Amino acid sequence: MKKLMTGNEAVARGAWEAGAKYASAYPGTPSTEILETIAEYKGDIKAEWGVNEKVAFESAMGAAFAGARSLAAMKHVGLNVAADPLFSMAYTGTNGGFVVITADEPGQHSSQNEQDNRNYAPFAKVPLFEPGDSQECRDMVKEAFKVSEDYDVPVLVRLTTRTSHSKGIVECGDREEVGIREYRKDAAKYVSVPAHARARRLVVEDRMRRLADYAEASPLNYVEDNGSEVGVIASGTAFFFAKEVFGADASYLKLGFTNPMPVRKIRDFCGSVKKIYVIEENDPIIETQVRLLGFDCQGKNLFPFCGELTSDIIRRSVSGSCFDAPEADPAKVVARPPTLCAGCPHRGFFYELGRRRNVMVSGDIGCYTLGFAEPYNAMDTCVCMGASISAGHGAQQVFDMRKDEKPRRVVSVLGDSTFFHTGINSLLMVGYNRSRTVNVILDNRITGMTGHQQNPGSGYTLGGDRAPDLDFEALARACGITRVRTIDPNDLKLVKETLDWALALDEPSVIVTRWPCALKRFSPEDKAEFKGAFQSRYRVDRDLCIGCKACLRSGCPAIAFDFAGKKSGIDPDQCVGCGVCAQICPKSAIVRE
Amino acid sequence: MTDRFDIYIAGVGGQGIGLLSEALIRAADAAGLPARGCDTHGLAQRGGSVASHVRIGSRCHSALVSEASADLVVALEIHEAVSAGRAYLKEGGTLVWFDASWQPLAVRLGEEGPAAASDVAEVAALRRGRAVRVPADSAPDPRMQNTAVLSAICRQGLVPGLGPEHARAALSDLMAGPALEANLRLLED
DSSP states (O other): EEEEEHHHHHHHHHHTTTTTTTTOOOTTTTTTHHHOOOOOOOTSSEEOOOOHHHHHHHHHHHHHTTTOOOEEEHHHHHHHHTHHHHHHHHHHOSSSSSEEEEEEOOOSSOOOOOOOOHHHHHHHHHOOEEEHHHHHHHHHHHHHHHHHHTTTOOOHHHEOHHHEEEEEEOOOOOOOOOOOOOOOOOHHHHHOOOOOOOOHHHHHHHHHHHHHHHHHHHHTEEEEEOOOSEEEEHHHHHHHHHHHHHGGGGGGESSSEEEEEOOHHHHHHHHOOOOOEOOOSSOHHHHHHHTTTTOOOBSSTSSSSSOOOHHHHHHHHHHHOOSOOOOEEEEEEOOOOOOOOOOHHHHHHHHTTTOOOEEEEEEOGGGEEEEESSTTOSBOOOSTTTHHHHHHHHHHHHHHTTSSSSOEEEEHHHHHHHHIIHHHHHHHHHHTTTTTEEEEEEEOOOOOOEEEEEEOTTOOOTTTTTTOOOOOHHHHHHTTEEEEEOOOTOOOOHHHHHHHHHTSSSSSSEEEEEEEOOTTTOOOHHHHTTTTTTTTOEETTTTTTTOOOOGGOOOTTTTTTTTTEEEEOOTTTOOOOHHHHHOOTTOEEEEEO | OSOOOEEEEEETSSSSSHHHHHHHHHHHHHOOOEEEEEEEOOOGGGTTTEHHHHHHHHSSSSSOOOTTTTTEEEESSSSHHHHHHHHHHEEEEEEEEEOOOOOOOHHHHHHHHHHHHHHHHHHHHTTTTTEEEOOOGGGGSGGGGGHHHHHHHTTOOSSSOHHHHHHHHHHHOOOOOHHHHHHHHTTTT
């Protein structure tokens, strides 16, 4: 049976066909749709959103210990969060097959950094698969489960953005009914105290030696022979981009299983061609192996370390030019960076926060990171998930050491899902060590940026079942913070007063801004709580508008400026009636319809 | 049908680019043509520029269209039509664009001038291709701009081998009920 699938959907399909019974993930581009698709195999696979990648990994690890084929999926930086269990699980091994998907982002389309997670495989001493298209995603995930059980090891599968999001035809099969294995207590294997772990350390090395033989024998590492002039070694999606450029003018060594490397295959291939290109995105991992074997090659001397290796970039690197593209006239091309949507509940809050002076805004990762940009300029730092509250805490402690007359105050901001991810630990740090930070949880009732995944505050699970709705105020108090307020962020006066209140305190505070994402599909509870939300629209009364452009400072994409008539206008198709612009207009020219 | 036909689709996050590319791929499939594609996910969807790639035919290995090599550039917005056409339209290609304007922030703030229809025509002329304008009133509902463009593409035969019947099959795969009926009406006449 053939089906059109993205790489992420094909990973889900492969897991289902392999008989997986449990899967968990924390959403993150480009990996998000893997678990969303697995959730559609309801009844066969139990799929759950983890509150962060470490928790998701550990839940799947436990499921594998208990005997089920299990999977955890995450974006590249998520594996940093989950690195702790990965490294130790390489020692314990598994019971049921265990596969970890890392979806990397060469090119940083939607990420704070560009890291090549292939490096984790030799570092943690686990096997690594690198699918490059949808068919390979399905095939390699199935094979990864087999390898995991045959070698008693967690297996890493590395996707990249284009593998995850490209759609192609996939030849599918049926589900293999793999039973849940017997669980046996085995302290020497599963309890990683030093005495046990030292013995397991030897098992790890022996396993890698055996996996090296697997790499040589695996049909996933294959040669496509087109003569001896030029040889291309490539893995993942870079292989397909390379084929666009070299076509039948080169022989290929395609590597699908790359840790441990198939050293003999690489040596034989390099010995069979006159000129060698190694084409891999980001770090020179295969290239280093080729050079260790004593072969000269064209690698990172030619191809960029950074970004994707699309066919355009490979072509430019090899021949110095791409297809005949006209020189763009930069004056005519207007950049369009992402922006907070019309009706976004973060807008009112950042509009007010951006007007504050003598504050440092410690930011975090989510849609609201856009608060850093024009026209708000309301964020000083954004490093990694959950860091807003803890980094803000440390900064406030130092600002308070200075002998300034008016010490700088720190406002830490993060979204609901990021707070659950790793913000809770940070808030405990604040409550325990008493920095006088203002900690703001931007609760838009859903995980926004990755496309509306349920979370412990949304009242629903991935499978659509009802779940307890976490009480932010109660949690803040449990962490030792008594100054807690919940507000509507669309009410600018209330936002201003609440910031004034919090900044006047000499102790930590928590502000919860509670209003749903404008794109959220409302639950019955949302409909009851946010009655009338997004039902109205605003328009500009052109007789009253003086063309001062104050409303444009709201940064709302629904507001355009008529340069000929010198008046603002609101696109009725985009406006959802948050009313923030109406509160900014000095002439009350923006009226509700 | 040539053995490769490349389509580059550009617009603003939220305009329904993903649905348009999915419909084109499924329409190609309904016409018996091999197709693949790649969409933008994540942060850029928040009102930023987004792009989808669709490649029809057997002679392609990856899902990405190369620069200056799209047989057809599709834009759902005027500023995006200018920038996508400049980067992706191949010599003699077709640039089909929906005549709507979503002013980028720099334009709203007066730092840049807004794009005009003459800019789009100029881009097409620069590549010795043609521009096909889809007027704004061809979409009865702003959520159907993507289908209005799909309709123009299929009815004017801008993709070899794809006709309205294939678009109908594709939309029937992707939606149901009153939404499907309203969208199918756009493929008539």
